[in-house]
Amino acid sequence: xxxxxxxxxxxxxxxxxxxxxxxxxxxxxxxxxxxxxxxxxxxxxxxxxxxxxxxxxxxxxxxxxxxxxxxxxxxxxxxxxxxxxxxxxxxxxxxxxxxxxxxxxxxxxxxxx
Amino acid sequence: xxxxxxxxxxxxxxxxxxxxxxxxxxxxxxxxxxxxxxxxxxxxxxxxxxxxxxxxxxxxxxxxxxxxxxxxxxxxxxxxxxxxxxxxxxxxxxxxxxxxxxxxxxxxxxx
Numbered sequence: 254x255x256x257x258x259x260x261x262x263x264x265x266x267x268x269x270x271x272x273x274x275x276x277x278x279x280x281x282x283x284x285x286x287x288x289x290x291x292x293x294x295x296x297x298x299x300x301x302x303x304x305x306x307x308x309x310x311x312x313x314x315x316x317x318x319x320x321x322x323x324x325x326x327x328x329x330x331x332x333x334x335x336x337x338x339x340x341x342x343x344x345x346x347x348x349x350x351x352x353x354x355x356x357x358x359x360x361x362x363x364x365x366x
Numbered sequence: 367x368x369x370x371x372x373x374x375x376x377x378x379x380x381x382x383x384x385x386x387x388x389x390x391x392x393x394x395x396x397x398x399x400x401x402x403x404x405x406x407x408x409x410x411x412x413x414x415x416x417x418x419x420x421x422x423x424x425x426x427x428x429x430x431x432x433x434x435x436x437x438x439x440x441x442x443x444x445x446x447x448x449x450x451x452x453x454x455x456x457x458x459x460x461x462x463x464x465x466x467x468x469x470x471x472x473x474x475x476x477x
Binding site: 257286288293294295296297298301311312343345350351352354355357358359360 | 370375398400402407408409410411412415417456460461462463464465466467468469470
């Protein structure tokens with residue numbers, strides 16, 4: 254099992270450009286999450302999904318969109334990147350809700366110039 | 367809303383010394399509590415978790431944590447630090463739906 258994988262690992266964007274981050278999991282998990290990690294702020298939840306075709310907003314959803322067309326994939330989109338979105342993005346998945354362990358991907362380091 | 371406070375953003379210990387990383391939470395419902403570890407340039411991985419039952423929870427790599435409801439705490443300990451324990455540690459609380467992470471504690475182990 255590959256677990257949770259993220260594509261790409263690194264990316265540099267100019268302000269206003271768009272991009273999509275891909276998260277894939279091969280554990281048949283229902284729940285998937287997108288977090289951003291910033292120095293001194295820990296991890297903050299952007300969006301999450303409780304199953305194929307569903308999405309919900311987390312703590313910091315503004316400027317991001319997500320889609321879960323297939324159970325194994327969770328996409329995070331930035332329509333018009335801003336320097337404030339420079340961060341490390343982590344995807345995670347879990348079998349069920351809050352008591353279940355979240356499994357994390359290796360992260361995507363995004364820089365917006 | 368839930369929140370997590372980790373006291374001390376940086377902790378240094380000597381190799382072989384006790385590791386104590388502090389975590390306090392606020393929760394309006396009985397919480398589920400977690401400790402995750404992050405090694406450089408990697409994602410987070412679970413160390414241990416408390417859901418119900420025994421309040422002293424043992425995890426991987428010799429770590430353990432005790433849930434103290436009266437103190438709203440879930441401190442992480444390890445009797446003897448090893449060089450390989452150097453990493454970032456995150457405490458998290460779940461209300462059964464979302465996770466809320468603390469800001470992290472960076473552990474340095476001095477040889």
